[in-house]
Amino acid sequence: MQTTFQSTATNQTDASTLLGFWQSFKKSRTGMMGLSMITFVIVLAVFAPIIAPYDQSSTINVSIADIYQPPSASHWFGTDDAGQDVFSNFVYGARISITVGFFAAIISILIGGSFGLLAGFFGGRWETSLMRFTDIMLVIPDLPLTIVIVALTKPSLLNIIIVIGLLGWTTTARVVRSQTLAVKSRKFILRARAIGASKSHIVFNHVLPLVMPILVVQGVLVISLAILNESTLSFIGLGDPSTLSWGQMLNYAFARGAMSSGAWWALTVPGFGIVFIVFGLTLLGQGLEQVLNPRTDTHHLLATKPAVRHEARLQPNQTDAILSVQDLSIHYISNTQAPAKAVENVSFNLKEGELLGLVGESGCGKTTLMLALLRLLPAAGQIVNGKVFYKGKDLTALSEDELNAIRWRGISIVFQGAMNALNPVRTVGDQIAETVLKHEPKFPKENIPARVTQLLELVGITADQRDHFPHQYSGGMRQRAMIAMALACNPDVIIADEPTTALDVMIQAQILELLDSLRKKLGLSVIFVTHDLGIVAELCDKVLVMYGGVTAEYADVDTIYNDPKHPYTQELLKAFPDLTKPKKKLSSIPGYPPRLDNLPAGCRFAPRCPAAFDRCHTEQPALHSIGNNNHIASCHLVEASK
Amino acid sequence: MSAEHFLEVQGLKKHFEVGRPALFSRDVQKVHAVDGVGFTLRRSEVIALVGESGCGKSTLALLLMGLEDPTAGTIKFEGRDITHLNDNQRKDLRRKIQMVFQDPYESLNPTKTIREIVTEPLIVHGFANVSDRDDRVTKAMEDAGLKPAEVYMSRYPHELSGGQRQRVVIAAALVLEPEIILADEPVSMLDVSIRAEVINLLAELRITRQIAVIFITHDLGSVGFFADRVAVMYLGRIVEIGTMLEVLENPQHPYTKALISVIPVPNPRLRHERIILKGETPNPINVPSGCRFHPRCPVAIESCKASDPPMVTLSKTHQAACLLLVK
Numbered sequence: 001m002q003t004t005f006q007s008t009a010t011n012q013t014d015a016s017t018l019l020g021f022w023q024s025f026k027k028s029r030t031g032m033m034g035l036s037m038i039t040f041v042i043v044l045a046v047f048a049p050i051i052a053p054y055d056q057s058s059t060i061n062v063s064i065a066d067i068y069q070p071p072s073a074s075h076w077f078g079t080d081d082a083g084q085d086v087f088s089n090f091v092y093g094a095r096i097s098i099t100v101g102f103f104a105a106i107i108s109i110l111i112g113g114s115f116g117l118l119a120g121f122f123g124g125r126w127e128t129s130l131m132r133f134t135d136i137m138l139v140i141p142d143l144p145l146t147i148v149i150v151a152l153t154k155p156s157l158l159n160i161i162i163v164i165g166l167l168g169w170t171t172t173a174r175v176v177r178s179q180t181l182a183v184k185s186r187k188f189i190l191r192a193r194a195i196g197a198s199k200s201h202i203v204f205n206h207v208l209p210l211v212m213p214i215l216v217v218q219g220v221l222v223i224s225l226a227i228l229n230e231s232t233l234s235f236i237g238l239g240d241p242s243t244l245s246w247g248q249m250l251n252y253a254f255a256r257g258a259m260s261s262g263a264w265w266a267l268t269v270p271g272f273g274i275v276f277i278v279f280g281l282t283l284l285g286q287g288l289e290q291v292l293n294p295r296t297d298t299h300h301l302l303a304t305k306p307a308v309r310h311e312a313r314l315q316p317n318q319t320d321a322i323l324s325v326q327d328l329s330i331h332y333i334s335n336t337q338a339p340a341k342a343v344e345n346v347s348f349n350l351k352e353g354e355l356l357g358l359v360g361e362s363g364c365g366k367t368t369l370m371l372a373l374l375r376l377l378p379a380a381g382q383i384v385n386g387k388v389f390y391k392g393k394d395l396t397a398l399s400e401d402e403l404n405a406i407r408w409r410g411i412s413i414v415f416q417g418a419m420n421a422l423n424p425v426r427t428v429g430d431q432i433a434e435t436v437l438k439h440e441p442k443f444p445k446e447n448i449p450a451r452v453t454q455l456l457e458l459v460g461i462t463a464d465q466r467d468h469f470p471h472q473y474s475g476g477m478r479q480r481a482m483i484a485m486a487l488a489c490n491p492d493v494i495i496a497d498e499p500t501t502a503l504d505v506m507i508q509a510q511i512l513e514l515l516d517s518l519r520k521k522l523g524l525s526v527i528f529v530t531h532d533l534g535i536v537a538e539l540c541d542k543v544l545v546m547y548g549g550v551t552a553e554y555a556d557v558d559t560i561y562n563d564p565k566h567p568y569t570q571e572l573l574k575a576f577p578d579l580t581k582p583k584k585k586l587s588s589i590p591g592y593p594p595r596l597d598n599l600p601a602g603c604r605f606a607p608r609c610p611a612a613f614d615r616c617h618t619e620q621p622a623l624h625s626i627g628n629n630n631h632i633a634s635c636h637l638v639e640a641s642k
Numbered sequence: 643m644s645a646e647h648f649l650e651v652q653g654l655k656k657h658f659e660v661g662r663p664a665l666f667s668r669d670v671q672k673v674h675a676v677d678g679v680g681f682t683l684r685r686s687e688v689i690a691l692v693g694e695s696g697c698g699k700s701t702l703a704l705l706l707m708g709l710e711d712p713t714a715g716t717i718k719f720e721g722r723d724i725t726h727l728n729d730n731q732r733k734d735l736r737r738k739i740q741m742v743f744q745d746p747y748e749s750l751n752p753t754k755t756i757r758e759i760v761t762e763p764l765i766v767h768g769f770a771n772v773s774d775r776d777d778r779v780t781k782a783m784e785d786a787g788l789k790p791a792e793v794y795m796s797r798y799p800h801e802l803s804g805g806q807r808q809r810v811v812i813a814a815a816l817v818l819e820p821e822i823i824l825a826d827e828p829v830s831m832l833d834v835s836i837r838a839e840v841i842n843l844l845a846e847l848r849i850t851r852q853i854a855v856i857f858i859t860h861d862l863g864s865v866g867f868f869a870d871r872v873a874v875m876y877l878g879r880i881v882e883i884g885t886m887l888e889v890l891e892n893p894q895h896p897y898t899k900a901l902i903s904v905i906p907v908p909n910p911r912l913r914h915e916r917i918i919l920k921g922e923t924p925n926p927i928n929v930p931s932g933c934r935f936h937p938r939c940p941v942a943i944e945s946c947k948a949s950d951p952p953m954v955t956l957s958k959t960h961q962a963a964c965l966l967l968v969k
Contacts, residue, residue: 186748187743187744187745187748187749188748188749188750188751190709190743190749191741191743191749191750191811191814192762192766193709194707194709194736194740194741195736195740195762195763195766195767195814195818196729196732196733196736196737196763196766196767197762197766198729198766201766205762206751209751209753210751210752210753361833361834361835362833474922475922476922504694504695504860504922504923505694505860505861505862505901505904505905506694506900506901506904506918506919506922507694507922508904509904509916509918510918513916513918531833531834532834532906533834533906533908534863534905534906534907534908535906537906537907537908537909537910537913538906538907538910538913557910558910558911561908561909561910561911562909562910562911571835572834572835573908575834575835575836575837575838576834576908577837577838577861577863577864577866577867578863578907578908578909579862579863579866579890579902579905579907580907580909580912581866582866582867582886582887582890582891583866583867583887584866584867585842585867586837586838586841586842586867587838588835588836588837588838588839588842589835589836590839592803592804592805592833592835592836593833593835608835
């Protein structure tokens with residue numbers, strides 16, 4: 001019974017994959033248009049004897065009067081130089097074009113596909129020799145070579161198919177090779193090797209399925225190329241004289257005075273056929289590419305939930321707060337779906353010289369929140385509620401120009417991923433100079449080199465490394481350079497977004513020490529965004545814990561670690577390894593963080609919360625203050641315990 | 643065969659040639675990725691190999707898996723020399739040593755269902771009986787915490803969370819009933835709240851299935867929870883090895899001491915002095931003379947520049963390579 005079960009399951013998956021493919025293909029307008037155009041031509045070709053009003057070879061009983069007859073009721077598209085019905089020839093011509101295109105493409109795809117696959121997968125000598133050969137073939141102009149070969153061989157349809165097929169594989173080989181290289185470098189190939197899988201197993205089970213989509217798209221394009229090549233050959237008189245392809249029709253009409261007789265139909269009808277099928281194939285190829293190239297899934301979003309009245313409110317005009325965020329909500333707006341609520345009602349105060357830790361797991365909205373402070377969100381991201389006060393000014397209400405005066409000069413950001421944030425073809429010094437000039441255009445030019453050196457020394461990079469390129473820097477130094485860039489215009493506030501995430505522990509410690517010393521030296525206020533609870537405990541004064549786009553808990557660092565009230569904070573601490581307590585068993589939080597486009601109905605942590613009760617699953621908890629106004633948690637239990 | 647000799651690694655080296663410093667130069671530059679590593683592994687023991695990037699831990703993993711060919715040294719498994727085997731000779735061995743990779747998003751083929759992924763090793767190793775295969779797959783998945791297995795069978799990797807994917811990788815390793823699992827940073831790509839579940843799963847497997855685990859990580863903080871022994875690597879060598887408590891509570895090598903001091907402790911009341919080393923791990927092409935750690939060592943003495951320190955035995959289980967420990 002097990003066997004049957006398995007085979008049905010497999011069939012079901014295959015069927016549902018195909019169905020899914022068709023569902024998404026249907027959405028591609030270009031693809032559907034191309035598909036219907038091609039279907040139309042195929043129907044013409046297959047049912048030619050039924051559709052065509054005249055037999056193709058009805059040359060008997062042709063009188064001079066029949067030649068180049070204009071379109072009429074009996075001959076919809078007129079007649080050609082031999083007095084034959086152009087429409088009938090057109091319909092039969094579709095057969096030739098499709099046959100040539102299809103079979104030539106099979107030859108090209110087989111050769112190009114295997115060359116690309118072999119070269120990409122095995123590398124080394126295989127690759128060198130196969131790809132050099134491909135390059136040579138690519139350099140030789142296709143058409144003249146085709147003409148020479150066809151002229152030397154007997155111009156039969158079979159020969160034409162073979163020649164076109166043998167010359168049309170080069171692009172396919174290159175495309176397939178690069179795709180194979182990309183697939184080969186992926187970790188699941190290494191895993192398959194570790195299992196002990198043979199090379200052929202890996203090629204057929206792992207590489208080929210991932211190369212297939214590109215091969216299909218490429219196949220469609222190669223078909224259209226083959227059809228064009230056949231038409232060209234026939235047009236210049238090298239086609240199979242016993243068949244009448246569209247190219248051949250053009251050839252005869254052109255050579256036998258269709259132009260001078262004004263018989264435009266004899267030229268336009270086959271010409272239209274060629275353009276139509278090539279255009280259709282191109283559209284189909286584009287549609288297939290859209291569907292087959294993996295893109296992010298789209299999901300339905302939940303309907304809007306009633307707003308929550310928050311009991312705890314932070315005082316906006318606390319004199320010592322340099323940055324004050326109140327009830328900030330950010331949604332990602334989409335035309336087709338309900339907005340994704342990336343951040344909901346987050347508030348915090350940042351005092352002068354304070355280091356605030358913003359903690360949360362991936363997708364909790366922490367980066368969105370930081371980008372929103374300076375209104376640097378991508379187009380879809382919109383601040384739908386709340387205010388951001390910087391030195392008393394509401395940043396959400398400023399014009400773009402006014403805000404530019406604050407970006408970098410008041411508040412600056414150290415982005416995560418230092419390698420991607422630096423331009424690889426310019427020296428680090430140059431890029432820092434550019435930052436200074438961009439934000440302070442009036443900065444005296446002659447002082448720039450001194451300023452750059454000063455900034456680099458501030459972050460521990462010696463002046464002689466100023467003219468080095470980013471690739472000459474180590475990971476830690478690149479992160480230092482990013483910090484120097486953030487300091488370029490003497491900001492008061494620095495937002496550091498996961499600045500140490502990809503770094504080794506020792507380098508991480510160096511960067512943290514640097515940030516902390518800069519804060520003391522320059523009197524900076526810092527928001528440190530991270531998922532690492534350890535770093536926050538070592539470094540920060542206050543902590544904001546976010547979960548699923550909302551504030552879970554906000555308090556000073558000692559309270560968060562030693563008297564946390566929100567179950568998420570409590571569980572997160574239990575899950576974090578503590579070197580000072582070896583042998584302690586780590587506990588994990590069951591489940592995983594919610595997707596922002598699929599939030600639970602009540603408290604966002606409820607599905608994973610060990611203390612959740614009925615209310616938690618239906619009602620989103622408000623922010624409650626505990627003791628004084630400086631400890632806030634959004635949990636129904638906190639309210640109940642008061 | 644004694645338990646001591648379950649897996650025995652001696653003087654293992656891997657040097658990669660990276661080209662010549664100048665066009666007509668005669669000497670070829672080499673990356674000394676792994677440069678003389680030795681340790682033993684007992685049955686159902688968990689050993690943690692800890693080090694920063696560039697210390698050679700990932701190359702060591704590939705050597706142990708036979709995915710790279712060592713330049714020198716020997717690897718013995720159950721007394722048999724397995725250092726240089728061809729694919730055919732290695733095939734049976736592969737059933738016994740399985741690997742779990744760092745990135746569960748990258749190490750699963752996105753076009754395969756979970757059933758296909760977990761069944762694949764069995765097909766590769768010629769298990770022809772379909773119902774036997776299904777039984778093994780179900781058992782491996784449930785042992786890896788994917789319960790009930792049918793729920794996950796026909797899903798695709800993108801439909802699972804990071805933690806679940808890592809469980810699938812572990813199930814695909816378990817299905818061959820290995821005796822050693824080599825886990826290369828298995829949790830570093832996962833969110834904090836789900837790291838523990840993967841570590842706890844590995845810790846359970848050693849008990850339920852008597853599997854030995856080689857746990858490769860840069861995060862000393864996470865080893866305390868289930869490693870029996872810890873080996874700290876620096877520039878292709880093991881500089882200190884001992885039981886977990888010996889290394890964490892009584893580190894002897896200056897590098898280990900520094901490494902432990904910078905691990906963030908999740909308690910602001912325990913903020914402490916950190917030993918922050920200057921600079922970064924040197925390029926393994928030009929390995930420093932003498933003790934390879936001396937240019938960054940806060941306590942280096944003159945002789946460290948000249949002599950390469952031997953492994954000093956501190957207790958039956960604890961060794962470290964530092965001249966200051968030589969009496």
